[in-house]
Every structure is written in structure tokens, then in C-alpha cells.
Amino acid sequence: MTARSAPPKGVTVIEGGSATTPRGFVAGAVYAGIKTAGKGKLDLGILASDRPASAAAMFTRNNVKGAAVVVSQGHVRNGSARGVVVNAGISNVANGAPGMRDAKEMCRLAAAALGVNDAELLVGSTGVIGHPLPMDRIRAGVPKIRLSAGGGPAFARAIMTTDTHPKTMAVRFRAAGREYRLGAVAKGVGMIHPDMATMFCFLTTDAAVEQRYLRGALKSAVDDSLNMISVDGDTSTSDTTAIFANGAAGGPEIGATHAGAAAFERALCYVCTAMAKMLARDGEGAEKLIEVRIEGAASERQARAAARTVTASPLVKTAVHGADPNWGRLMMAVGRSGARIDLARARAWLGDIMVYRGRPLPFDERAASDLLRNEEVLLRVDLGAGDASATAWGCDLTPEYVHINSDYTT
């Protein structure tokens, strides 16, 4: 799997790892009855550090924000938090003052279970918008959550909505002679076009990390990974990415001037990218992961816009779905992104087959179509306008996407 391929130097994937693989983290989940019932279903979970942790988070830029987002923004502002309590099934968005009360009560219930302060917890809710949370079920459910260092995989299942499988991993990395672990868990395969972070991605590390540095490192990693995926161009009201660094591995705090900073950033970026690709690959109804590389852009901003526009184009997504080597749609999407393109110098590739170099090139359409039949499809354009580049990830658009989303609440 590409998601796990080629970790950078000093980073090793831990087989079977999860968000509780880093030392000092516990998690657990129960079925509280928020999702419709089903065998082995979970819908309410807690992920937490057993000691105070540096924390940083990024949230949706959608002007309609879920109550959980608003509450979490307040709780993470001081740069420290223990963890997060999450429910799936109902997203607690556009519920007015009662919604805010419910989000705060979720923090309070989880804090009581952990024996910490309410304000040390973030909260997340994902699912249908505009329905009230069934607080009686959440009140009954939270005390039943059994927290353990083996609870990471259960937490990963509890936060799923239309995801077809849980998404979690962990890596080991060396920084300044010490070994640390970094874990992650994510969900969200629809309403995905993060403008800040993906729907949910929670990261844990047993490294001690300086707060302000942690914020910058998270932003930098997310901008090149979770903020570069698109399933359907729609931005959720609840997007939340948070990292908790509890220092359980010992050693001095990692900060900008620490000898291990670069190694930490490499590990963080690798894990964020791997999670981003897992999400895009599992896009609602999707059969393929599409990677779009833009080169030769006049600026990084233009490169990013072009890459994201291609991943969000229904015409590109359907062409990939149909293994149709219709590269004109790739040029159309790049063109409408606003990025400057010099058509006389531009080049374009489907996989490794060059199809345009200043003008259309003859190419083997059958071979190109075969490339588009792979589970991973690379589309690449050199805009011929400068030196900047960017990569984005998306998925194909299938009839199944329409089926899934035509019948959700009813």
C-alpha cells in the first residue's frame, strides 16, 4: 500500500500500531445507540493521555461550525489537553444553544471518567447535521467505556461513519538519539475537502514537544497532507485534527532548536500523508486513489490550487473511473483553477505516459487506459510557468457515491 510505502529515513512503521501505541495513551469505545445498531458497532469513544500533554489542533474553516468544534477550539487554546471524546452518528451542528450545552456536557462526562478537568478534553461529533444528540444514551455510555493501552483499534472503529474500514497506524522514529512513537487515527470519507484539516484525525506521540513548536509543526504537516485531499469538494462543518504529545518517552522537550526537530517533523509529515491517502482511497464509493502532481507552477499557492482543482473535478474523477484517457479534462481543470499555465511550454502525463508537450502528443490510448485501471492513478502536469510544485489526493467518482449519498438520513 502506498499509504505505508517508503517511510523517510529514521521512521519505521509499527505493524498493528494505533493511536495508543505511543506510551502513556489509552483509549476505549462502546456502542451507545447513536448509530443504528449492527453487529460489533461502536459509536462513542475516548482517546486520552494518562498525563498532561502538549496539544495543538486545526479545525474546519466552514462558517457553519459544529458545537464540538467551537468547544474544542476553546479547550485547546492554552496549548495543552489530555485527549478527546468522540461520538459518531449525529454531528451536533446547527443545534443552537442546546447543541453547545451538549458538547460541553460530553467533555464533562469524559473528564469525570478520566478524573481530569473538563477543559482538558476536546470533543468531536460526526454524522447527520441538525439532529440533537441523544444525551441520555451518551450519559449512559461514557461510564461504560473501558480505557486501556490496547483500546486504539476500538476507538478507530467508534469514530467511523461511512468509512468502510478503520484507519489507524503508528510509527517509531529516532530523534536526537532517543526513540519515540507517533500514532494516528482518522475517519471521514465524504463531505471531504478540508480547508483546514480532514474530518477527524487524532495524532498521539510520547515525545515531549514544546507547545508553540507543536502548533507550527502540525500546521505544516497538515497543509501538505490532510489539507490536500478531496472526496467530493464539500467541506465538513466538523473537521478536526489534533495532536497530543505527552512526553512519556522521556527526554527534553522537542522544539525548533532541538536536534531531533527535523526527525519529528519527518515522522509527523509521513504519518499525516499516510492517513490522508487512506482517507482519499476510502472516499465514498471510490475504487481508486488519484494522486495529482503539479509542477512548474508560478507559485506554491497556484500549484496547490491546480492540484486541488483537479482532484475535485467531477469530469476528471469520472474519466478516471471509466479508465478514459481523456487528458483534455485534466487541462480544463488546471485551467479553471486560476493557476497560470503556458500552453506552449506545458507538459502532461497520465501515469508515466506523456500526452501533451506544447501540443497534443500521439500516445498509446490502450496503454494509458490500462494505467487508469490501476488502484492508484497518477496524473501529472507541468504548467511551464515557474518552479513551484504541489501534490494532492482524491478518488474516482462512481455511481456508488451517488447511491450512498442519495439515501442517508431516510
Added chain:
Amino acid sequence: MTARSAPPKGVTVIEGGSATTPRGFVAGAVYAGIKTAGKGKLDLGILASDRPASAAAMFTRNNVKGAAVVVSQGHVRNGSARGVVVNAGISNVANGAPGMRDAKEMCRLAAAALGVNDAELLVGSTGVIGHPLPMDRIRAGVPKIRLSAGGGPAFARAIMTTDTHPKTMAVRFRAAGREYRLGAVAKGVGMIHPDMATMFCFLTTDAAVEQRYLRGALKSAVDDSLNMISVDGDTSTSDTTAIFANGAAGGPEIGATHAGAAAFERALCYVCTAMAKMLARDGEGAEKLIEVRIEGAASERQARAAARTVTASPLVKTAVHGADPNWGRLMMAVGRSGARIDLARARAWLGDIMVYRGRPLPFDERAASDLLRNEEVLLRVDLGAGDASATAWGCDLTPEYVHINSDYTT
């Protein structure tokens, strides 16, 4: 049909009207062999005035522009033109210098047939991107086009690509005591998210209209109509809207201070809106026309952004397709548009059923679902943030859209 409902005062729809209903316009079309063959197919047409005409045009804002767009921009710059020659099947985009030569030759061929100068004609090409135009077939085809005042309907068929039916109409309007006619023809039901005009919409009128005033009147009408539709969020490389005013009805030139200016603008706006709705309703694979009205916005720009974002949201489009009264998606889409919304004062409706007023309202889900089963669906949001409003049109997203676009060139 809504497209023809309720013309404004002084405007009357002419049954069976087309772009050649205004006096002094002729059109014709042939099958030149650019589209794959089929019974009664046409793919090459000319629409022209028998005398010089004031002309104004608007083109795609996509940075990748078709050669026909570039040539037409040059030819319309002086404010006068006779008409347009159009082929469907291949769009002549990204073809480099040979593409520019071909676009100019199309003008030359049509100008010779009409006995006018090359620079008096606009040109349009629509279809697959990146294939060369079969100029031998176009050279053979143009002289075979028989132009007549009854040729409007044939021209409407010749410019179709994935349209399921031709789109053309005409109205009669009175301005300052004189009767004029205004005709229109349009095509384009995919790659539709005009950022300037829709794929092709050509307007004809036998009114004499002052050039600079005509440009302003066209822009104003298009901004509220053709620039407010979306089928798939993708902006074509070939979008072109042009109007030709040949004065065949006699009378003084209509200009900003003419007593008939308001009547002309009403007629123009009505026809542009009717054509826009015809295009959206025939969106690839679409079964429903979606009208989105945004009120209470802080600015007109924000109102337009919110309305367009809703029409382009796959999650809204699939919910309408499934008659799913999942109004949370409406709020999500409004939220990600960047428009300011005051959730405490906002209101939302599915059809005439209010579902949100500061908080979710209880409503009859079955009745709402029934409303969403109509062929025309109204979605309405009051943002509670000001006094500006805007309306946009789109269509539902169906599995058929994916089928159509997964197999186009191959």
C-alpha cells in the same frame, strides 16, 4: 415549463421561435462528419445577420482557452459582427498553433459563404479537448450549409453535444412604441459552471442597439442568469455567449437613455434566464432542476457565492436526487461558501417547508421528501446577515451523470 413561465410585462414568448425569428437573421447546418454518424445528426452550423450588426460577447474565464475563444475575442472587440460559425464534436482546445490556424480558417470559410469579411464572424467549437479539427470535412461542409430564415432549429441541433434536446426560443417585446424580437439558442449540459457565460448561448435581435450599451446589457443579464448555473462545477474552456443586434426592425438605436432601454433589458434578462434554466434542467444525467434562493446576505457577492456553492455541492445534489430532506447539507454548503451566516437568525426552507429558524424545526419529513420528488426543487436560505439576495440554478447528481462521463472519448 418554468423556463417559459411568466415573462415580464411587455414580453411575449413566440411559440416555435428560434434564433432566426428576429428579422434579418438566417441560419443553416449540415452533418460534416465530426460527430459520430447518426440519423438526422448535424454538427456544423452558421447563424448570421443579413446586414452588419452590433455585437457583444462574453467568454470563459478558464485559463486554458479554446482557439475559437481567442479568435472570437479578437473579432468582437470592435463591437460589431455578423454572426457565428460553430462545430460540435471536437472543441479545438490545447491544439497549439495549428488549432489557431484552424479556428481562423473556419471564420474564413464561413465568411466566404456569406460574402463578408473573416473578421465579421465569431467561431465556436465544442466537444472533446485535444483532438485536431478534421478541417477537410469542415472545408467540404461549410459550402453545403443552406442558410434561411427557417434555419434556427437546425442550427440549435448542430451545436448540441451531450444535450438531450435542442434549446432555442424567441420573444416579442415592445419598447418605446415599437415591436422588436429577440431570439436565442444555447447548448451545453456538462462542464458547466460558467465563470463568464455558459458553454454556448447565441442571442439575436432585430432591434438596433448601441454597441457599448449592448455590452453592458449583456453582462448584466448574463451575470444573473447564465453565470448562475452549475451542472458539475467544471468550467469549460470554450464558454461563449454572444448577442447580435441588426436593427432590421427599424427605429433609432436603443441605448442607455432610449425610452425602450428598460423594456429591452427586461426581455434580454428573461430570455437569458429561460435559457439558463433550460441548460441546468438538461444537465448531464439530471432528473430535476434545482433553484437556490439566498436571502439576508451581507452582500450581493456573498449571496451569489452561497447560492452557487449550494448548486455545486455533490452532497446537496445527491440528497435532492434521493428526495432526502437532509437540510444539514444545505447549511454545510452555505457555510463553506464563505458567506457570513448568523445561525441564531438564519432560516431555511425545503420548497415552502421551513426546516430551520435559529435552530432545527420539527417538520413533516414525508411531505418534504414529496416536495423533493418534483421536477423542480426550490431550496431557500435566509442567512440572517443582511439584505442582499441571489438565485442560482443547478440539477441533481445521478448515477447516469457518472455513466455519461465515464465513457466519453473511448
